[in-house]
Amino acid sequence: MYVWGRLARMVATAKSRGPFRPGDESRLHFRCLPSDIDRNMHLNNARYMMLADVGRVDIFLRLGFLKLAREKGWGPMMGGLQSVYVREIKLWKRFEVVSTAETWTDRQLIGRHRFLLEDGQTAAVIMTTAGVYDRRNKRFVPMDEVIAGLGIDATPRPLIPEEDTFLASHQGLRELAKTG
Template identity: 30%
Template sequence: MNLYFRFIWLFLWRIGHCKKVSFLGTSRIDYRVLPLDCDINLHLTNSRYPAFFDLARTYLIAELGLMKQFLKNKWLPIVNAAEFTYIRDIKPFEKFTIETKMVGWDEKYFYIEHRILTKRGLHCIAHVRGVFMCRGKQVPVETLIAAAGYTDDMPEMPPEVVKWKQFLQLKKERNI
């Protein structure tokens, strides 16, 4: 339930007061672990990470200056795949920062990296592959890149994302 409040707070306050980042820049948003975010081991439960990453991607869209366009055009973000590497736990009431950035794209998908940090260091790295949909059809990657005003070349994808992409293709081929 508390993520609904965080989502409302994100839309009512934070998005209206966010800074602008470049298309390949890093977005940063801060949160604090509340008691309802914890599991029986008294740390941030693994199921909360994807929910926080949803909020962070929404904030990234706002910092890219695309929120009005997304709402007007009814573009909806859809996660196709995600992978997480948990490094250390985050304790109750601990403040953390989520760093989010676009690390690349291909003919169909965007690839986004999330990093969770506290004063104690790095806690989680995650990669998300996704698309944007509108009325049941995929919004072309080129349309979104143009909407962001990005005209440079695509960056080289990190090696771990390239390997992950290959792994996802193998999984798909072996299970058809």
Template identity: 30%
Template sequence: MNLVFRLLWVVITAFRRSKLGMMEESVITLRVLPNDLDTNIHMNNGRYLTIMDLGRVDFIIRSGMAKQLREQKWYPVVGSAKISYKRSLSPFQRYELKTRVHGWDEKWIYLEQEFVVGDVLYARGIVKTLFLKDGHKIPSSQVAHAIGYDGSSPEINPADEQALS
């Protein structure tokens, strides 16, 4: 149930926060709650992926993508995700989830998401996503253009791209 409240909190606060450009970073501050824990009394590895959804929701709303999704009748689909865990998040520990566009090719948009405490990286995930309409893929450049970005993609780390294939 706490995930529903977190989602509502992210949605409500996203509309009140500053707008983001496509190449800007979304940052949300969260806390490890008791239902996030596993038997080792640290944040469950699967919960990181669930929390990453919240970061993408904040980014989608604040970048103006949510408006485009409604108007164009597009919907996002995750193709794959890779996460590396560096340190454990403890009960009630505050952390930031940072979400940014890592780059794109014609089909996929790669998002980088990091769990950090201060300047210390706890986990890093790369998510490969695309947008569909009526089952047809929307070119990534069209998605970028729809939210006001006409530049080219940043260079994608080949290791990240290969890991998600």
């Protein structure tokens, strides 16, 4: 099943997983299919990103963010990601994608996607940074405004050292991209 089918299945089953709140996890189960593999007969690196997208959309849908974004003219925007692969997901093997919204800074949400094998071992981790763009006012929305718009009373936890390192690396790469 290509990623569109997986996305449709996630949307169709979102209500059964209940609402998403800060601190929750999105847990989606998949199987590595022939359309997912590379020449090494394991999940290819691009598919990890696509499946992380499905986990993010699950969070957005269950959080009520997609509805709020439509009303306000907002759109989620990926800033970047970093991935690490430690074990392969082989053809036909089942695995789980565990997605979380870890914390946020002024205008950036830090997300994490863990790919778990059936025995619970981590196969890969993807850390992401994203923001919310207000198309009408041509600005990135402060995350506290997004959280308040969702009717959630929450404050961000302090960044852990790995998140600080990720954001610093991300900012350095952004500067490199801007300067050529």
